[in-house]
Amino acid sequence: MTSEESPSRSASNALRLVLMLAERGRLRVMTVAEELGVAPSTAHRLLTTLLQSGLAAQHEDRSYVQGPAFVRLRLAPSHPEALLAIAVPHMTKLSAVTGETTHLMIRQDATVRFLHSIEGPAALRVASRTGVVMPAHLTSGGKALLATMTDDAIRDLYAGGIPDSPTGRIKTIDDLFEELAQVRKRGYAENMGQSEPGISAVGVALRRNGVQAAISVSVPSTRYQRGRSKELVSVLTTTAAAIQAQP
Structure with missing residues (x-):
């Protein structure tokens, strides 16, 4: 031997x-x-x-x-890591179908933490953001998560004002409410170069075993057109539903 x-x-x-x-x-x-x-x-x-x-x-x-x-290796079904174990295969499939990078994130106060990313296969692609923390109002997933909150909770969260950003178009609480109203109406959030120039994204919120999270698809802006958002949102919402429904 x-x-x-x-x-x-x-x-x-x-x-x-x-x-x-x-x-x-x-x-x-x-x-x-x-x-x-x-x-x-x-x-x-x-x-x-x-x-x-x-x-x-x-x-x-x-x-x-x-x-x-x-999942059995995780701390508990309600722990974000348990959600991650369920979500990764679905994210991998989503990345393969769209050819783009996918992310899973959770909200931490007024920021989002990226739990995991699956990079797309193209040479020109959005890089992984695993472990990165970003302002929630600048990302598609973050805005999708904020849209699940009540207006009063959002006011409390941003009692000190909206953090300034050179790339962000949301400057005031009224700007944020206007944006979130559109997110609730559409059922998804968009990020057009707000978190990083040259990158566009769509994101939706999901909930599983008490964990509120969001998944998003990030695309180089050169490959993102308004018509494509419908295609991305369709597979994104299907993926979110599959993650929520998996036993």
Whole structure:
């Protein structure tokens, strides 16, 4: 028995693989083989073990994403990380369908924290924002989340005024209320270069097991036209509904 095939080495590689899948959301056999320093056949066997246990699921492009059993590793169903485990496979599919970068975020006071991003496959794409914190009123997902709140709660949240931004068009609380009224009417929020020049996005809010979150699709503005927003919103709302409905 080689060291690669020894029980201790196999267990160590399996744990490393689980951590890799947790951090990245999507893996391929050759990537696993290279990073673990094992043969492709061994990488495939390890991934198959995760697949059989429900920790991994295979995407239609033959990559591996987090499976439903990942939830059992989380603290509680109401914890944001539990939502992340459910959302990542759906986000991966959304990214593949749209060809663009997808994000999952939660609101923290007047900001949003990006829990995870799946980058689109194109050479020109929006980069991952995993772990980034941004003003809620500048992002599509943030505005979608703010739109779920009452006007009184929003006034309390922005009692000190709207944080100034050179790229933001929302300067006053009245500007924000006007924007959120449109979000509620449409059912989705838009960001046209407000969080970052050259980037446009659409976002919708969702709720699962008490966790309020939002998902968004970010697009280089050169690929974003008004007509395309309907296409993106359609698949985005379908994805949000699937995340909310998954057992």
